[in-house]
Amino acid sequence: MKDRTNDIIISGHNLNLTPALKRMVIEKVSKLFEHENHIIRIRVELSTDQTVEASYHAKGMIEIKGKPLIADAASEDLYKSIDLLENKLDRMLRRRSRLRVLKRKQTHGVEIPADIPKAQTA
Numbered sequence: 001m002k003d004r005t006n007d008i009i010i011s012g013h014n015l016n017l018t019p020a021l022k023r024m025v026i027e028k029v030s031k032l033f034e035h036e037n038h039i040i041r042i043r044v045e046l047s048t049d050q051t052v053e054a055s056y057h058a059k060g061m062i063e064i065k066g067k068p069l070i071a072d073a074a075s076e077d078l079y080k081s082i083d084l085l086e087n088k089l090d091r092m093l094r095r096r097s098r099l100r101v102l103k104r105k106q107t108h109g110v111e112i113p114a115d116i117p118k119a120q121t122a
Contacts, residue, residue, distance in 0.1 A: 011044070038064055071088040
């Protein structure tokens with residue numbers, strides 16, 4: 001399987017990104033590539049809210065064919081926020097896949113507005 005770590009963009013706002021933090025995010029988010037082959041890239045933004053005491057936010061966006069999937073998670077622990085974000089993005093990908101299969105299986109009849117002449121047998 002192809003190494004997709006270059007397709008993960010990690011940024012931090014009001015937060016220093018340590019190598020251990022980056023490694024943990026890459027480890028968690030790289031699992032999402034296994035669910036869907038058509039993912040272009042995944043962006044993860046980690047931030048801290050200084051007005052609220054010890055509030056960490058993790059925002060993620062999966063760029064995929066069609067509408068991008070966007071999720072947000074917040075908690076008092078940064079690692080917990082990353083775990084919550086990974087779970088939300090995983091559920092969104094699974095739901096998208098399940099709906100695509102369901103849409104393919106549900107066929108509907110086509111109504112033709114004009115009368116079709118019957119074939120005459122000789």
